[in-house]
Amino acid sequence: MSVTKTNFVFLLLIASLFTKTLYAEDWTSTQFKFIQHQPSSVQNPDIVDHIIELHLSDLTDRLLTGIDEGTAHTLETYLEQVAEQYRAQGFEGPAIDGRIAETGAYPIYVYDYPDKGAPTAKYYMRCEDLKTRRFIAVDASRVGGGGAINTKVYEDLAHELFHAIQGSYELFDKNCHLGDWIAEGTAEVMGIEMAKKYASLAVVGLVRWGGRSYSRPLRVGDDDPDRKDDGYWSSSLWRYIGEYISNGRSVIGSEEGKDPDYRYFAQFFNENITGKINENKELDWLDKSLRSHTKIGVGLNNIYSRFITTFSHYVPDRFGNEANTWRNCLYGEDVKCRDLNSNIASEVCNTVTLQKGSSQQVELSLSKAASNCVEVSISGAVKNDSFPVTQVRLYVEGNDKKQLESLWIGTKHEDKIQGKFESKEGESPVHNRIHGDDFVSWVYTLSTNPQIFTVSNIASKPSETNTQKFTIIAAYPHSEADINEPPGNAGN
Numbered sequence: 001m002s003v004t005k006t007n008f009v010f011l012l013l014i015a016s017l018f019t020k021t022l023y024a025e026d027w028t029s030t031q032f033k034f035i036q037h038q039p040s041s042v043q044n045p046d047i048v049d050h051i052i053e054l055h056l057s058d059l060t061d062r063l064l065t066g067i068d069e070g071t072a073h074t075l076e077t078y079l080e081q082v083a084e085q086y087r088a089q090g091f092e093g094p095a096i097d098g099r100i101a102e103t104g105a106y107p108i109y110v111y112d113y114p115d116k117g118a119p120t121a122k123y124y125m126r127c128e129d130l131k132t133r134r135f136i137a138v139d140a141s142r143v144g145g146g147g148a149i150n151t152k153v154y155e156d157l158a159h160e161l162f163h164a165i166q167g168s169y170e171l172f173d174k175n176c177h178l179g180d181w182i183a184e185g186t187a188e189v190m191g192i193e194m195a196k197k198y199a200s201l202a203v204v205g206l207v208r209w210g211g212r213s214y215s216r217p218l219r220v221g222d223d224d225p226d227r228k229d230d231g232y233w234s235s236s237l238w239r240y241i242g243e244y245i246s247n248g249r250s251v252i253g254s255e256e257g258k259d260p261d262y263r264y265f266a267q268f269f270n271e272n273i274t275g276k277i278n279e280n281k282e283l284d285w286l287d288k289s290l291r292s293h294t295k296i297g298v299g300l301n302n303i304y305s306r307f308i309t310t311f312s313h314y315v316p317d318r319f320g321n322e323a324n325t326w327r328n329c330l331y332g333e334d335v336k337c338r339d340l341n342s343n344i345a346s347e348v349c350n351t352v353t354l355q356k357g358s359s360q361q362v363e364l365s366l367s368k369a370a371s372n373c374v375e376v377s378i379s380g381a382v383k384n385d386s387f388p389v390t391q392v393r394l395y396v397e398g399n400d401k402k403q404l405e406s407l408w409i410g411t412k413h414e415d416k417i418q419g420k421f422e423s424k425e426g427e428s429p430v431h432n433r434i435h436g437d438d439f440v441s442w443v444y445t446l447s448t449n450p451q452i453f454t455v456s457n458i459a460s461k462p463s464e465t466n467t468q469k470f471t472i473i474a475a476y477p478h479s480e481a482d483i484n485e486p487p488g489n490a491g492n
């Protein structure tokens with residue numbers, strides 16, 4: 001049977017459809033092939049970027065045109081291991097165009113692009129249906145070679161491959177301005193895990209833990225120039241959720257438990273966000289995803305407050321860095337977590353000092369889904385035979401139940417982080433309430449003196465969280481009998 005021209009075109013069309021099904025996002029191959037040049041201008045609609053970069057770049061940085069075969073082979077093998085791991089964890093295949101016809105391998109383009117402000121590898125995504133070619137590029141001038149591959153390249157390649165996987169989900173493909181705390185935070189945590197696992201890198205010091213400002217809102221938008229690091233290092237929240245699952249919801253403590261289980265990303269990524277992206281939609285997306293996951297089943301208010309409470313302690317415990325410096329990274333103003341190697345002496349938490357039978361108050365202002373810390377110290381003997389009480393009571397008065405219930409306070413071991421709400425509506429206040437008729441309270445047994453408390457502000461429906469300014473009253477009672485009553489004269 002002869003094939004007419006029309007039939008031939010038809011067959012090609014069928015073949016290309018078949019090829020698309022076979023090679024699009026379904027992991028028929030986990031191989032990679034380094035191509036030692038950039039995609040041609042015809043294939044690469046991002047060529048304008050490259051031209052702009054050429055003009056901006058330092059020409060002395062552009063002498064290298066490729067990398068040696070041995071290095072290319074090492075990195076191809078590494079990427080194959082990473083891809084096998086991503087596939088085994090249940091992710092879609094990467095959205096990378098132009099796969100190698102004979103083998104189905106994914107191309108990785110190696111060429112010299114400007115170092116300044118760019119990672120050693122990058123993924124060119126498709127943005128909201130613009131027909132951009134999707135590919136991964138590696139900067140030839142920074143790969144290294146001859147047995148001395150730049151360790152950052154391992155991390156960046158696994159990070160970019162994860163971006164390519166994200167590109168197979170509508171959540172990312174249709175929302176190219178999804179907040180960095182999601183898009184970069186999840187890619188960052190996976191890049192670091194893979195480099196640790198398959199390149200045996202004693203990875204990346206403190207950066208691995210994801211120190212960022214948590215006194216600013218949890219949500220970090222896309223390409224926010226002021227909060228770039230905060231976006232990437234939201235990796236800490238995703239890592240915590242992975243540990244929460246792998247350790248069966250038990251308290252995540254000082255010791256590293258089982259490796260984090262990141263398979264939950266695949267389920268979360270299947271939950272799309274429609275319409276214009278914003279903070280509220282992103283927070284509620286995560287809340288819904290957490291509640292519907294069979295191994296989590298609680299909301300973001302619960303997870304976030306537990307995370308921040310325990311995270312402020314477990315990094316110093318595990319990594320051995322100075323706890324006060326770490327708190328400055330999380331809660332300080334203008335403190336760059338990049339500078340963590342230099343120890344910071346001053347205590348960043350608001351501090352109250354209590355004596356037996358006294359109370360003190362401290363004012364806090366918290367943004368939407370944000371945290372801060374309070375240090376409570378007891379002066380004089382904390383505990384003796386005639387005075388066995390080692391408990392303090394914290395409470396916040398107010399008139400808005402929802403706002404009061406958005407406050408969570410926890411210690412190192414994250415106990416009792418949800419306060420006890422009591423309404424005094426309709427009764428004549430027994431005590432001199434100065435901030436409202438209702439209150440929410442927490443009772444803690446001190447385990448250290450001073451004791452650090454982490455305070456967070458996040459509502460049951462996270463989008464409904466209001467920025468709030470409030471007063472925490474800390475009381476150290478006369479006797480055990482006092483502990484269940486707020487003191488009458490706040491502010492003594």
Ligand SMILES: [Zn+2]
Nearest residue numbers: 159163184187
């Ligand atoms: Zn990235």
